[in-house]
Amino acid sequence: MKIAVDAMGGDHAPDEIVRGALLYRDEGGTAELILVGRDEDLRRIVGAAVPPGITVRDARDVVAMDEHPASALRRRADTSIGIATSLVKHGEADAVVSAGNTGATMAAALLLLGRIRGIDRPALCGMLPTTKGKPACLLDAGATMDADEHNILQFARMAARFMEQVHGVERPSVGLINVGEEAEKGGRLQQTAHALLSGAEDLNFYGNIEGRDVVRGTTDICVTDGFTGNVLAKGMEGVVDVFVEGIRNDIFGGPLGKVAGLFALPGLGKFRSRMDYDPYVSAPLLGVAGVSVVTHGRARANMMRRAIEVAERAVDTRLVDVIAEIPTRNAA
Amino acid sequence: MKIAVDAMGGDHAPDEIVRGALLYRDEGGTAELILVGRDEDLRRIVGAAVPPGITVRDARDVVAMDEHPASALRRRADTSIGIATSLVKHGEADAVVSAGNTGATMAAALLLLGRIRGIDRPALCGMLPTTKGKPACLLDAGATMDADEHNILQFARMAARFMEQVHGVERPSVGLINVGEEAEKGGRLQQTAHALLSGAEDLNFYGNIEGRDVVRGTTDICVTDGFTGNVLAKGMEGVVDVFVEGIRNDIFGGPLGKVAGLFALPGLGKFRSRMDYDPYVSAPLLGVAGVSVVTHGRARANMMRRAIEVAERAVDTRLVDVIAEIPTRNAA
Numbered sequence: 209m210k211i212a213v214d215a216m217g218g219d220h221a222p223d224e225i226v227r228g229a230l231l232y233r234d235e236g237g238t239a240e241l242i243l244v245g246r247d248e249d250l251r252r253i254v255g256a257a258v259p260p261g262i263t264v265r266d267a268r269d270v271v272a273m274d275e276h277p278a279s280a281l282r283r284r285a286d287t288s289i290g291i292a293t294s295l296v297k298h299g300e301a302d303a304v305v306s307a308g309n310t311g312a313t314m315a316a317a318l319l320l321l322g323r324i325r326g327i328d329r330p331a332l333c334g335m336l337p338t339t340k341g342k343p344a345c346l347l348d349a350g351a352t353m354d355a356d357e358h359n360i361l362q363f364a365r366m367a368a369r370f371m372e373q374v375h376g377v378e379r380p381s382v383g384l385i386n387v388g389e390e391a392e393k394g395g396r397l398q399q400t401a402h403a404l405l406s407g408a409e410d411l412n413f414y415g416n417i418e419g420r421d422v423v424r425g426t427t428d429i430c431v432t433d434g435f436t437g438n439v440l441a442k443g444m445e446g447v448v449d450v451f452v453e454g455i456r457n458d459i460f461g462g463p464l465g466k467v468a469g470l471f472a473l474p475g476l477g478k479f480r481s482r483m484d485y486d487p488y489v490s491a492p493l494l495g496v497a498g499v500s501v502v503t504h505g506r507a508r509a510n511m512m513r514r515a516i517e518v519a520e521r522a523v524d525t526r527l528v529d530v531i532a533e534i535p536t537r538n539a540a
Numbered sequence: 541m542k543i544a545v546d547a548m549g550g551d552h553a554p555d556e557i558v559r560g561a562l563l564y565r566d567e568g569g570t571a572e573l574i575l576v577g578r579d580e581d582l583r584r585i586v587g588a589a590v591p592p593g594i595t596v597r598d599a600r601d602v603v604a605m606d607e608h609p610a611s612a613l614r615r616r617a618d619t620s621i622g623i624a625t626s627l628v629k630h631g632e633a634d635a636v637v638s639a640g641n642t643g644a645t646m647a648a649a650l651l652l653l654g655r656i657r658g659i660d661r662p663a664l665c666g667m668l669p670t671t672k673g674k675p676a677c678l679l680d681a682g683a684t685m686d687a688d689e690h691n692i693l694q695f696a697r698m699a700a701r702f703m704e705q706v707h708g709v710e711r712p713s714v715g716l717i718n719v720g721e722e723a724e725k726g727g728r729l730q731q732t733a734h735a736l737l738s739g740a741e742d743l744n745f746y747g748n749i750e751g752r753d754v755v756r757g758t759t760d761i762c763v764t765d766g767f768t769g770n771v772l773a774k775g776m777e778g779v780v781d782v783f784v785e786g787i788r789n790d791i792f793g794g795p796l797g798k799v800a801g802l803f804a805l806p807g808l809g810k811f812r813s814r815m816d817y818d819p820y821v822s823a824p825l826l827g828v829a830g831v832s833v834v835t836h837g838r839a840r841a842n843m844m845r846r847a848i849e850v851a852e853r854a855v856d857t858r859l860v861d862v863i864a865e866i867p868t869r870n871a872a
Contacts, residue, residue, distance in 0.1 A: 444778070474796055
C-alpha cells in the first residue's frame, strides 16, 4: 500500500508532518509513504538518507490556509495537495492525507477523484472526544451547504460504514441533531430527515439529539447539514480554546498558580488523556471515489501518524467500495 | 413599576427564585415584585411577614421543564407562567420574568401578549460571556425554526435595539453566523441574509463570523436562524459542562488535586469572574408585545436578581415601543 502525504499542509508543516510520517514507519507502519512538497525542505527534515519505505515527490507550491481553494487549484498545477491527490487518481498511491486547507483537500478530491456513483453530495466528518471516552463522528462538518433530507440520510449511512470499517464500532448509533427529542421538533429539514432515518432499517437510529449531546457521546454518529455541522464544530472548538487558555493563564498562570500546577500534574494528565483525540480526529472525506483523509490544521507528528493509520485502515477495509453499495436515493 | 416573577420555574425553584426576588429588593431595587406560585410554598420561604414591595399571587400549577409547553398552557389555566404572563396582559404588571421551561415562557408570551405589529417572528437571545469581557448576544436561540432572510434582518434589528437600550452598547456590531468570512459563503439563506444586512444602514454590520467568533466576542450580536442558534448554544454549553466537570473532578479531584486547588484559588476566582454571566444572561423575548424575560433554568438567587434588573431596564427604556419602530418587511 502507498499513501501520499501532503507534507506542506497544516500549521506545523512541513516539519511536524514529516516527523509524523517518520513516526508512523518507526512504529511499525507498513504502508509506503510518498511525501509531497518542496524537495529541499523535506530532505532537510528527513535527513541525508531517506529511510526505506519513504519517498519524496517534489511539489513547488502550496495552497495557503486562508486561500480560496478551488480557484487556487485551478490556477496552479503544482500544489502539494493537488499533486498528492493526483497520485491517487493515477493509481500511484492508494490514499492521500492532509492537514492543510480543508477546502483545498475537498476541492482536489472532488475535482480529481470525483464522487462515488450514487452518492449525491460528499460529507466531512468532525471526530470529537466525548465524556464517554469514545469518539463521536459529527457530520457533515461543512462539505455540503443546503443539504436536503436525502443527503442527510446518505451522510448517516456513509458515517455508519466509516465507523464500522475504520473504527470497528458495531451497529453505530445515529443521532439527528435537532432542538429537542420529539420527532416533530425542528424545521422542515429535520422533520423530513427524521422520517427518512426512522425508516432506514440498515441504520441504528437513536432519534433526535441536541447540541450538548455531541460531547456527551449520546450517539456514535451525530448527523446534520453541512452548515449547521460546521457552525457547531467551530463553536465548540472556540469554547475549548477559551478553557484551555483560561486553565493555562488564569488558573495556573500566576506565581501561586505555578505551584498549583505542580500539584495538579497528575490530574491535568488525566484530563488531557480523556480529551486526547489524536488517534481518531482524522477522517476520510465521505462520498469521494478514493481515500482522502483530512486531519486537523493543528496536527503535530503524533496526530499525523494517526491520520496515516486511518487512511491505511480505510484502504484495507475497502471503505470506498463499501460506501458504493449504499442504497441510492431512488432505491432507498 | 411592577414585575411578575414566575416563582415556580427553574431547576432551583421556588427557593432560589424567591431569594433572588428578596435580594433584588435588599439591594435597593425599586420595582414592586409579584411572586407567582403556590402560596404556602412561597410564604414558607419569604417568612411570616412578607416584606414591603413584595406580594404573593397564588398559582397552583407549574409547567415542568420537560413538558410540551403550548399544550400544557392550553389545558391548564392555573400555571405560574400562565398567570404571571396574564398579569402583564391585563396591565397588573409591567413585565414577567421566568427561569422555567423556555418553551412555556415563549408560548405564554405569544398566546397572551402576541407579537409586536410589523414583527413577523419572535427571537430568543442567548447571552454569552466572551473572552473580551463583554457579553455577546446570540440570536435566534430557538424561537423560530425555518427563519427566512427577512426574519434574520428583523432579529438583527431587534437585538441592536435591545443591546442599545438595555445594555447601553452604542452602535452594537452585528455578525452573521456563517462558515467563512466571504459574502458568498454558506447556503442560500446566509447569502440572501448577508445581502439584506449589508444594505441595512441602521445596522453596524460587521459581516460574516464563524462559530468560534461567538465566544471571542468578535461582534456584540451574532445573528442566525433559530435552528442553528439553538444547536450552537447547546453545543457550546455542552463543552462548558465537560470542562467544568473536568476541572472539578480530574484536575482538582484527587488528594494532590485538592492541594493544587488551594494554591489555585486566586486563579480559579479570576477565571470564574471572567466567565461570570449572572449580570447579563437574562434577556427579554424579542418581538413580543410586552416584556417577558427568560433566564437560565440553572438560575440561583443572584442570577434571578439580575434577571429582574434586566426586565426593569427593558420597561424603563420602553424597549417594546422602540422595537415597534423597526422598519417592517415592506418598508425596509
